[in-house]
Amino acid sequence: MSLRxxxxxxxxxxxxxPLSASVMAQxxxxxxxxxxxxTSLDVGQAYDFAAWEVLQHLYVGLMRQTPxxxxxxxxxxxxxxxxxxxxxxxxxxREDAAFSDGTPITAQTFVESINRVIALxxxxxxxxxxxxxxxxxxxxxxxxxxxxxxxxxFLELLALPPYFPQHPTLAASSTSQPFAENGVIGNGPxxxxxxxxxxxxxxxxxxxxDPQPATPTIILKQYMGSQELRAALERHDVxxxxxxxxxxxxxxxxxxxxxxxxxxPSTRVFYLYMNHDLEPxxxxxxxxxxxxxxxxxxxxxxxxxxYAVPLTSMVPDLFPAAYNPIxxxxxxxxxxxxxxxxxxxxxxxxxxxxxFAIETSLFxxxxxxxxxxxxxxxxxxxxxxxxxxxxxxxxNTTTFTSSLEAGxxxxxxxxxxxxxxxxxxxxxxxxxxxxxxPANGKYASDDIDQSLDAAMIEPDPAVAGSLYQQAAAxxxxxxxxxxxxxxxxxxxxxxxxxxxxxxxxxxxxxDLLTKQ
Numbered sequence: 254m255s256l257r258x259x260x261x262x263x264x265x266x267x268x269x270x271p272l273s274a275s276v277m278a279q280x281x282x283x284x285x286x287x288x289x290x291x292t293s294l295d296v297g298q299a300y301d302f303a304a305w306e307v308l309q310h311l312y313v314g315l316m317r318q319t320p321x322x323x324x325x326x327x328x329x330x331x332x333x334x335x336x337x338x339x340x341x342x343x344x345x346x347r348e349d350a351a352f353s354d355g356t357p358i359t360a361q362t363f364v365e366s367i368n369r370v371i372a373l374x375x376x377x378x379x380x381x382x383x384x385x386x387x388x389x390x391x392x393x394x395x396x397x398x399x400x401x402x403x404x405x406x407f408l409e410l411l412a413l414p415p416y417f418p419q420h421p422t423l424a425a426s427s428t429s430q431p432f433a434e435n436g437v438i439g440n441g442p443x444x445x446x447x448x449x450x451x452x453x454x455x456x457x458x459x460x461x462x463d464p465q466p467a468t469p470t471i472i473l474k475q476y477m478g479s480q481e482l483r484a485a486l487e488r489h490d491v492x493x494x495x496x497x498x499x500x501x502x503x504x505x506x507x508x509x510x511x512x513x514x515x516x517x518p519s520t521r522v523f524y525l526y527m528n529h530d531l532e533p534x535x536x537x538x539x540x541x542x543x544x545x546x547x548x549x550x551x552x553x554x555x556x557x558x559x560y561a562v563p564l565t566s567m568v569p570d571l572f573p574a575a576y577n578p579i580x581x582x583x584x585x586x587x588x589x590x591x592x593x594x595x596x597x598x599x600x601x602x603x604x605x606x607x608x609f610a611i612e613t614s615l616f617x618x619x620x621x622x623x624x625x626x627x628x629x630x631x632x633x634x635x636x637x638x639x640x641x642x643x644x645x646x647x648x649n650t651t652t653f654t655s656s657l658e659a660g661x662x663x664x665x666x667x668x669x670x671x672x673x674x675x676x677x678x679x680x681x682x683x684x685x686x687x688x689x690x691p692a693n694g695k696y697a698s699d700d701i702d703q704s705l706d707a708a709m710i711e712p713d714p715a716v717a718g719s720l721y722q723q724a725a726a727x728x729x730x731x732x733x734x735x736x737x738x739x740x741x742x743x744x745x746x747x748x749x750x751x752x753x754x755x756x757x758x759x760x761x762x763x764d765l766l767t768k769q
Contacts, residue, residue, distance in 0.1 A: 342407060377414065
């Protein structure tokens, strides 16, 4: 080999080595674009799915969700027992439970952490105070929860950040620490490397965690809106777009070469609420007629472009034992008109027709869902000459929600997203007399309460499922509330991004993501 060729070979080697290192560095980082970066990473304060998703990668609690399922498994819990009345949960912790700096995690750690959540009285407390009466350490150094009532999804609640162990430096704080000035000291698969509020979050693999995350560095980047996020995705500034491309921007990138859309049914369900205490829904004939007319498929096809599932069950088929698709599929125009005639409504002027507005919240669900309400009006109620229907919306989310709970809405379209994926997390808040929506909407009943109360303590999932189905049938009997559709979740990623595990309850597993 000539000297000249040897020199060229050396130059090539020197050039290729840095390139190879660069490729490796790129493979070790995945950037996720979002419009919904958390405003707090204090587990005692945060109360939204975006923050919880990040926190579930910085911490591990007593329980955790098994990837790809709606099942839960022990995490820091070595074992647990539940009392016969299902009011007392007792946990033994793993002996190796510790924070990333080596500080042990004990039962007392959980007591101090959860009591801090309760004492702060911020958003996170809403996942604790309705359920937990007390949390203590017994004489065997076990962690003991005493509940206010049986909660069949309590183990699932324990996988949420408000129940996570807080490092003593955080647990000692009597105020919220949203920006983690001293750094988040957790025990999860990632450590918090950087938190630029409103800018980006950088997560770095926790060397003490086993198993190690598939990708060592995750960057979450904030964008002002859906269009800006779409543009960043198309420029390859981000590998993944998640939370949230609005439907119009999503449709723009569908089919674009190199981009892949993952879509799955979510736990969020939309319902039509009919107040039994306010005209015109105080008339059971009106409620029956409206239920018979609902055209869900038209909304899904025309407004939601297939990114939803028409639903005729109070709970989606994510829960087969409780799934009960018994609501009419809609479009029964002649039957509904006959019912309205028997209720003394007539065709002609507005004075003799059934007049109402579908009320919803603009900012809570976005312009898309105001459009969906309008399509529901056009496709379901406009075909009847006996109905004059409009759509109204409240731009203040808190006002809309509060007035719905207070029984001040007549006929409303609203979304329900349970804290955790469980049939009771739908049916109990929407149907039990102890809860504000059914109580103040005057459609709660002793029969429904009995079915739900029995289901809450039933150990056999099949029997509990039949009781949930029974409660749903009672809701239909008086046309109390009507399911509309089940929302879907979408995530968009470039070719080469693998390991995407998106859960119906709004949780993306960062630690499983890979990049080629």
